[in-house]
Amino acid sequence: MTSPPAPVPRPAPAPDEAVVRTRDLRLRVGGRDVLAGADVHVGPGVTGLLGANGAGKTTLIGLLLGLQRPTSGEISVLGLDPTVDGTRLRPRVGYSPQLQVLPPDVPAVDLVSHLAEVQGLPRSAARQRSSDALWLVGLGEERTRRVGTMSTGQVQRVKLACALAHDPRLLVLDEPTNGLDPVQREDLLLLVRRLGTELGMHVLLSSHLLAEVEQVCDAVVILADGRATSSRLRQPEAHSSTRLLVLDPGSAAAVEAGLRAAGLTVAAAAVDGSTSPAGDGLAHLEVTLTDPRHEAVLTQVLASTGAGVHRLTEPRHGLVDTYLATTGAGS
Numbered sequence: 001m002t003s004p005p006a007p008v009p010r011p012a013p014a015p016d017e018a019v020v021r022t023r024d025l026r027l028r029v030g031g032r033d034v035l036a037g038a039d040v041h042v043g044p045g046v047t048g049l050l051g052a053n054g055a056g057k058t059t060l061i062g063l064l065l066g067l068q069r070p071t072s073g074e075i076s077v078l079g080l081d082p083t084v085d086g087t088r089l090r091p092r093v094g095y096s097p098q099l100q101v102l103p104p105d106v107p108a109v110d111l112v113s114h115l116a117e118v119q120g121l122p123r124s125a126a127r128q129r130s131s132d133a134l135w136l137v138g139l140g141e142e143r144t145r146r147v148g149t150m151s152t153g154q155v156q157r158v159k160l161a162c163a164l165a166h167d168p169r170l171l172v173l174d175e176p177t178n179g180l181d182p183v184q185r186e187d188l189l190l191l192v193r194r195l196g197t198e199l200g201m202h203v204l205l206s207s208h209l210l211a212e213v214e215q216v217c218d219a220v221v222i223l224a225d226g227r228a229t230s231s232r233l234r235q236p237e238a239h240s241s242t243r244l245l246v247l248d249p250g251s252a253a254a255v256e257a258g259l260r261a262a263g264l265t266v267a268a269a270a271v272d273g274s275t276s277p278a279g280d281g282l283a284h285l286e287v288t289l290t291d292p293r294h295e296a297v298l299t300q301v302l303a304s305t306g307a308g309v310h311r312l313t314e315p316r317h318g319l320v321d322t323y324l325a326t327t328g329a330g331s
């Protein structure tokens with residue numbers, strides 16, 4: 001038995017890097033606007049593409065991959081226009097389609113390897129990378145099994161391995177948790193999150209399930225009525241994140257001074273949507289970490305000041321509220 005390869009982290013992306021951007025994107029099919037002027041913005045990290053069944057998620061993905069041409073509007077994916085630069089774009093993108101379209105009689109490793117070759121890798125590199133990708137998705141031991149003998153959860157993982165074997169910059173996953181039971185769903189979502197945080201791949205995860213987008217995504221693009229709304233849910237972990245620190249009021253000044261002296265940004269945190277002092281009598285601070293070492297600095301300052309810490313969490317914006325406001329659902 002060989003052991004799984006260690007993941008190779010990438011450099012953190014620039015915080016303002018536009019992974020996907022569309023302007024006034026329109027697609028008219030059969031006399032109906034599937035997309036009616038969608039302005040999509042996908043930044044670094046893991047982004048959910050959320051919409052009800054039929055909202056146009058798969059259609060948008062097809063346009064981003066250059067599989068279909070828009071009626072009008074502009075598209076940029078990793079700085080390239082898929083309508084004219086598909087050949088340069090495709091090796092940089094990994095795509096896991098919604099439908100189960102894998103040939104049943106082919107061993108998983110052969111299939112992943114073949115698709116990596118199609119993406120331009122030499123045969124020996126494709127073989128090695130496909131084996132690595134299958135270990136990464138948890139199918140190392142099963143890599144020589146024929147796809148047709150695998151469970152739905154394993155097939156979803158094979159599709160993921162196919163998408164990432166050529167080491168793309170952007171992974172596009174169209175409803176990858178379809179057909180999975182709750183445990184398989186949880187495992188797959190954790191894996192998707194790891195791909196974004198440990199390997200530094202940008203991920204666009206299509207889903208109609210609010211909870212799974214909230215669980216793993218840094219940002220969300222909500223499609224409704226042919227238009228798109230993009231919102232950030234939290235900072236990508238790789239390069240910048242925020243912590244909400246709730247302290248005894250007597251500790252706050254020393255902690256704030258210690259963090260500022262170490263180069264961290266500290267601000268009074270909004271409580272319950274307002275910036276007024278908390279009714280709980282505690283000090284609420286929002287600390288911004290912009291360097292991988294800042295997490296350790298934060299711990300060190302809290303320990304050295306002997307601060308009375310009540311809570312240390314990653315604040316998140318409410319996706320339920322954003323979704324309801326965007327789609328008008330529930331009103």
Ligand SMILES: Nc1ncnc2c1ncn2[C@@H]1O[C@H](COP(=O)(O)OP(=O)(O)OP(=O)(O)O)[C@@H](O)[C@H]1O
Nearest residue numbers: 029030034051052053054055056057058059060208
């Ligand atoms: N080529 C086409 N011809 C006719 N209708 C189309 C075409 N492409 C997309 N549509 C329509 O556009 C709408 C959006 O479909 P799409 O599959 O993109 O939605 P979706 O959000 O991915 O849905 P689901 O979650 O059910 O997969 C649907 O009503 C679909 O029938």
